[in-house]
Amino acid sequence: MSTLLEVSHVSKTFSMGGLLSRQHVQAVQDASFTLETDRPEIFTIIGESGSGKTTLARMILGLELPSEGEIRFRGQTVSHKAPRAERLAFMSHVQPVFQNPFEAFNPLKRIDRYLASTARRFLDLSDESAIDKVMDEALHKVGLSLAEVHGRYPHELSGGQLQRCAIARALIPNPPLLIADEPVSMVDASLRMSIVNLLKALRDDFGVSVIYITHDLATAYYISNRIIIMQKGRIVEMGDARTVLEAPEHPYSRLLKASVLSTEDAGAGKLATDPEMVRVAGELAAAPSSHLAERPDGRLVRVYEGA
Amino acid sequence: MTQDILKVNGLKAYYQMNYFGVEREVRAVDDITMTVRRNEVYGIAGESSSGKTSFIKVLAAAIRPPFRVVDGSVEYDFSGRTIDVTTASEEEVEAIRWKHLSYIMQGSMSVLNPVRRIGKTFEDFAARPLGLSGRAFRERVVGHLAKLKLPPNVLNAYPHELSGGMRQRVTIGLATVCHPEFIIADEPTTALDVVVQKEVLSLIRDIQREMGAAVIFVTHDMSVHANVADRVGIIYAGRLVEEGPTREMFFAPKHPYTAHLVASLPRIGDTSQRPALEGRPPNLADPPQGCRFHPRCPLAVDKCRREVPPLETVGKDHRTACWRWEDVEPLDHVHQAHSREAMA
Ligand SMILES: Nc1ncnc2c1ncn2[C@@H]1O[C@H](COP(=O)(O)OP(=O)(O)OP(=O)(O)O)[C@@H](O)[C@H]1O
Ligand SMILES: Nc1ncnc2c1ncn2[C@@H]1O[C@H](COP(=O)(O)OP(=O)(O)OP(=O)(O)O)[C@@H](O)[C@H]1O
Ligand SMILES: [Mg+2]
Ligand SMILES: [Mg+2]
Numbered sequence: 001m002s003t004l005l006e007v008s009h010v011s012k013t014f015s016m017g018g019l020l021s022r023q024h025v026q027a028v029q030d031a032s033f034t035l036e037t038d039r040p041e042i043f044t045i046i047g048e049s050g051s052g053k054t055t056l057a058r059m060i061l062g063l064e065l066p067s068e069g070e071i072r073f074r075g076q077t078v079s080h081k082a083p084r085a086e087r088l089a090f091m092s093h094v095q096p097v098f099q100n101p102f103e104a105f106n107p108l109k110r111i112d113r114y115l116a117s118t119a120r121r122f123l124d125l126s127d128e129s130a131i132d133k134v135m136d137e138a139l140h141k142v143g144l145s146l147a148e149v150h151g152r153y154p155h156e157l158s159g160g161q162l163q164r165c166a167i168a169r170a171l172i173p174n175p176p177l178l179i180a181d182e183p184v185s186m187v188d189a190s191l192r193m194s195i196v197n198l199l200k201a202l203r204d205d206f207g208v209s210v211i212y213i214t215h216d217l218a219t220a221y222y223i224s225n226r227i228i229i230m231q232k233g234r235i236v237e238m239g240d241a242r243t244v245l246e247a248p249e250h251p252y253s254r255l256l257k258a259s260v261l262s263t264e265d266a267g268a269g270k271l272a273t274d275p276e277m278v279r280v281a282g283e284l285a286a287a288p289s290s291h292l293a294e295r296p297d298g299r300l301v302r303v304y305e306g307a
Numbered sequence: 308m309t310q311d312i313l314k315v316n317g318l319k320a321y322y323q324m325n326y327f328g329v330e331r332e333v334r335a336v337d338d339i340t341m342t343v344r345r346n347e348v349y350g351i352a353g354e355s356s357s358g359k360t361s362f363i364k365v366l367a368a369a370i371r372p373p374f375r376v377v378d379g380s381v382e383y384d385f386s387g388r389t390i391d392v393t394t395a396s397e398e399e400v401e402a403i404r405w406k407h408l409s410y411i412m413q414g415s416m417s418v419l420n421p422v423r424r425i426g427k428t429f430e431d432f433a434a435r436p437l438g439l440s441g442r443a444f445r446e447r448v449v450g451h452l453a454k455l456k457l458p459p460n461v462l463n464a465y466p467h468e469l470s471g472g473m474r475q476r477v478t479i480g481l482a483t484v485c486h487p488e489f490i491i492a493d494e495p496t497t498a499l500d501v502v503v504q505k506e507v508l509s510l511i512r513d514i515q516r517e518m519g520a521a522v523i524f525v526t527h528d529m530s531v532h533a534n535v536a537d538r539v540g541i542i543y544a545g546r547l548v549e550e551g552p553t554r555e556m557f558f559a560p561k562h563p564y565t566a567h568l569v570a571s572l573p574r575i576g577d578t579s580q581r582p583a584l585e586g587r588p589p590n591l592a593d594p595p596q597g598c599r600f601h602p603r604c605p606l607a608v609d610k611c612r613r614e615v616p617p618l619e620t621v622g623k624d625h626r627t628a629c630w631r632w633e634d635v636e637p638l639d640h641v642h643q644a645h646s647r648e649a650m651a
Binding site: 016023103161182185187188191262263 | 476497527584
């Protein structure tokens with residue numbers, strides 16, 4: 001079995017603040033997982049805001065180098081410092097959908113020009129009508145069309161339209177691996193389901209693997225094969241998505257599931273969280289020494305020494 | 308002092324453009340009349356690109372060409388002082404910003420200057436309205452950020468050094484630290500995990516209650532509306548098509564589009580296909596005749612194709628724009644099962 005992506009004991013430390021108040025942030029701590037080539041899957045990363053999900057995605061894309069550990073794509077170490085041709089080949093195989101489309105798009109560049117340059121660069125197309133056709137097809141997959149975005153700048157589109165353009169752009173090179181950082185956070189429930197179904201179809205019909213970063217436990221349950229749950233830079237639980245989400249074991253995972261808002265009490269104004277659950281999960285995040293332990297059902301759960 | 312803090316009357320606001328010599332008009336806000344009361348949270352939902360952001364941009368007096376108010380008024384009553392932001396001068400609008408009226412924009416972190424530390428940005432916007440400086444100011448801000456689950460050291464950070472959700476919370480912090488009377492928020496919690504999201508929503512609601520302030524917010528997340536809003540309004544193709552008390556909107560919707568929205572929510576533990584809406588979103592440059600929802604509506608009859616349904620009152624605080632509102636039923640089993648007992 002060949003390996004598509006191997007994330008091996010990866011950590012990332014940032015230093016932040018001025019000279020006098022410099023602080024170190026451990027954004028990701030010792031993350032490891034593997035995606036296999038012949039088992040395309042939707043691999044979901046869920047977790048606390050600020051727990052290192054985007055940092056992990058940026059390292060997989062080679063935009064950020066790990067402080068420790070290594071990431072390999074098809075056996076080759078991922079790095080933005082790779083030779084140009086190698087880097088270009090990598091980029092055509094691993095495409096990103098960035099977290100916030102308002103920040104990701106250059107405000108001065110027309111959306112269609114953006115998509116066209118992706119087509120030109122990775123598909124080696126130069127014929128205008130062929131490029132238009134590729135763009136239109138990609139846009140149709142996300143419920144848009146070239147006619148709707150033609151000539152328009154990012155600020156002229158709604159949040160959901162922009163987010164869908166970002167997905168369409170990433171689909172153009174037909175990548176075997178898609179890294180989607182909260183790709184559907186700005187679209188309505190109906191469209192969200194159709195985009196999530198599109199990711200599913202990419203996996204099932206075209207063998208594309210997707211790393212799906214989201215805060216939405218319901219769509220995660222609906223499409224994921226495996227899931228990891230992160231808290232303060234650490235993976236706290238990892239395994240088959242339905243097994244984990246149906247009966248989460250780690251206190252933070254349980255807190256997450258218990259905090260999902262429901263519509264069944266619509267109008268009752270329920271926003272309280274069990275303070276005991278919050279306290280327990282918070283204490284573990286600060287625990288110094290821990291490791292992932294395997295359970296009989298195959299999941300990995302972080303356990304704490306001396307706890 | 309009246310009960311209403313905001314009155315929107317017959318508001319029409321269009322993007323009027325000239326594309327390669329062709330005139331084009333996107334009617335993003337097309338005849339909206341509604342009010343927001345003091346001491347209430349009003350939630351807005353609707354399809355992607357239906358005009359929600361456009362609508363609240365007008366409310367926030369944050370519009371610029373080619374977007375123009377074509378007709379109607381947007382009148383605030385701040386402690387007895389009224390101001391129509393569609394006609395007010397820039398100085399008048401600046402005078403109410405942050406202290407009386409604050410606006411959290413969708414996705415855009417443009418209030419955060421990329422080369423300025425977060426702490427400096429707080430000083431720029433909030434020090435004067437709060438009338439605080441030095442230690443006292445810093446303490447106030449740190450205390451406020453703590454409620455958003457942000458540590459004090461974010462004040463030393465540059466925007467790019469924070470995660471997406473941290474930046475989003477910083478903008479919420481900026482918009483709420485002065486405790487304004489009216490808060491406008493566009494998708495304020497999209498980048499937050501569900502635990503932090505609850506904390507942030509609680510904070511917004513606490514500020515609102517403490518001050519008797521009003522909040523109007525847009526989100527696609529219907530479960531947020533369910534737990535935060537007092538009333539919910541649904542926008543479809545530039546129009547307000549239904550508004551009502553939160554509970555009724557979920558359990559006894561009176562517009563087929565609302566019923567669809569509520570039913571399209573996926574749930575953990577459920578992998579069944581959700582009913583998708585047929586057809587494409589309407590083109591706001593050339594919207595359908597009659598009811599704009601008719602091409603996609605399961606209940607549409609001839610009349611719907613010809614005549615625009617007015618937004619009529621169908622219950623206390625409940626208005627809908629549908630010729631067939633009496634035939635609308637909740638579409639999914641969860642809300643159906645609850646609907647009778649819940650509304651009894
Ligand atoms: N360039 C940077 N310099 C310094 N610190 C950084 C930098 N990028 C990220 N961080 C820090 O690393 C941590 C993890 O951030 P990251 O963006 O990976 O979180 P996330 O899980 O994606 O969160 P969210 O759900 O809010 O998007 C945060 O504490 C953040 O402040
Ligand atoms: N500056 C602009 N120029 C031209 N058209 C615009 C501009 N801004 C928005 N539009 C168009 O106006 C319509 C309404 O956009 P708006 O941003 O109000 O939608 P929305 O309901 O907030 O959608 P979303 O939920 O996706 O954010 C869309 O068709 C959009 O493309
Ligand atoms: Mg992130
Ligand atoms: Mg919007």
